[in-house]
Amino acid sequence: MTETINKEQIETDVIVIGAGPGGMTAALYASRANLKTIMIEKGVPGGELVNTADVENYPGFKLISGPDLATHMYESSLGFGAEHVYGDVTHIEVHDGVKYVHTSDKLYTAPVVIVATGSHHRKLGVAGEEKLSGQGVSYCAVCDGFFFRNRELVVVGGGDSAVEEGAYLTQFADKVTIVHRRDELRAQKVLQDRAFNNPKVEFIWDSVVEEIKGEAGVEAVQIRNLKTNEVYDYSTNGVFIYVGLIPNSDIVKDLGITDDEGWIITNDAMETSIPGLYAVGDVRQKFLRQIATAVGDGSHAGHMAYQYIESLKAQAIHAG
Numbered sequence: 001m002t003e004t005i006n007k008e009q010i011e012t013d014v015i016v017i018g019a020g021p022g023g024m025t026a027a028l029y030a031s032r033a034n035l036k037t038i039m040i041e042k043g044v045p046g047g048e049l050v051n052t053a054d055v056e057n058y059p060g061f062k063l064i065s066g067p068d069l070a071t072h073m074y075e076s077s078l079g080f081g082a083e084h085v086y087g088d089v090t091h092i093e094v095h096d097g098v099k100y101v102h103t104s105d106k107l108y109t110a111p112v113v114i115v116a117t118g119s120h121h122r123k124l125g126v127a128g129e130e131k132l133s134g135q136g137v138s139y140c141a142v143c144d145g146f147f148f149r150n151r152e153l154v155v156v157g158g159g160d161s162a163v164e165e166g167a168y169l170t171q172f173a174d175k176v177t178i179v180h181r182r183d184e185l186r187a188q189k190v191l192q193d194r195a196f197n198n199p200k201v202e203f204i205w206d207s208v209v210e211e212i213k214g215e216a217g218v219e220a221v222q223i224r225n226l227k228t229n230e231v232y233d234y235s236t237n238g239v240f241i242y243v244g245l246i247p248n249s250d251i252v253k254d255l256g257i258t259d260d261e262g263w264i265i266t267n268d269a270m271e272t273s274i275p276g277l278y279a280v281g282d283v284r285q286k287f288l289r290q291i292a293t294a295v296g297d298g299s300h301a302g303h304m305a306y307q308y309i310e311s312l313k314a315q316a317i318h319a320g
């Protein structure tokens with residue numbers, strides 16, 4: 001086993017890695033089943049909720065801000081004794097059924113680990129993106145939208161994030177132009193209708209952004225129309241990029257539980273191919289990435305953790 005020397009070692013029943021909606025719900029269910037539960041998070045609890053302005057599709061709340069919902073969930077998740085600790089998990093090892101969760105200075109061990117590490121926004125990978133990141137290029141409307149009051153913005157993508165965040169940005173910007181590579185959106189119909197009816201939202205169809213131009217800030221994007229091959233510069237003050245998600249699954253990359261793109265493969269009970277190792281929420285290979293589905297995953301995994309530990313106890317009694 002690697003890197004155990006000089007690390008403080010902490011033993012528990014259940015380790016939840018990540019404190020987004022899936023992880024927080026898993027911690028709630030596991031601790032309520034009387035399991036000693038540690039939830040490790042390297043940032044602010046809430047996951048993507050923290051970067052979400054308004055939530056209107058989570059039952060129980062007609063409309064609630066992402067950070068407010070995160071606060072409610074966080075309080076619930078610790079209500080039955082789960083412990084939240086700060087930590088940046090580097091990797092997980094599994095030996096004889098025991099899971100070893102490494103952070104830079106600690107080693108957590110448990111029979112059950114629930115991976116709830118979520119995903120992050122994919123970069124566009126074009127010239128100027130890196131250089132102007134934080135200087136007009138952003139992946140978070142809630143974090144950076146305010147800086148574009150009365151300016152003009154480009155949003156790249158055609159999914160829920162691009163369309164929802166594009167509409168959100170119109171409360172600051174005078175005009176938001178959504179550049180999408182096809183002539184129809186992937187986003188949910190309700191979000192599409194809202195964007196189509198928003199006088200501040202415009203669309204450039206069948207087109208990709210090939211370069212982001214500017215010196216100290218964004219000045220223009222170079223756009224290519226994929227149907228006509230026409231290439232032109234389009235003036236803008238900022239670019240928000242929403243072209244999909246990448247799973248945060250590096251910590252399990254050596255365990256053989258992901259698909260080719262890095263999404264963790266589970267069955268309907270959130271079990272990976274390794275007994276006692278579960279995955280929930282956006283990091284999981286799944287059809288629908290939503291707060292509600294992450295919460296469903298988390299409750300399932302928390303319950304399965306209890307079942308798994310009971311089965312270990314029964315095996316021990318049988319063997320002894």
Ligand code: NAP
Pocket residue numbers: 057124156157158159160161162164180181182185186208242243244245287288289290
């Ligand atoms: P997504 O659904 O994967 O959509 C990504 C969009 O970017 C697609 O329209 C895709 O085009 C486009 N795209 C991908 N690569 C591109 C490239 N290199 N250049 C230009 N365009 C590119 O990602 P998302 O919108 O971030 O959503 C992620 C998940 O979160 C989804 O499951 C979504 O339902 C969920 N979500 C839900 C809500 C909500 O319920 N309110 C809000 C936000 C996100 P194509 O369509 O041509 O593939």
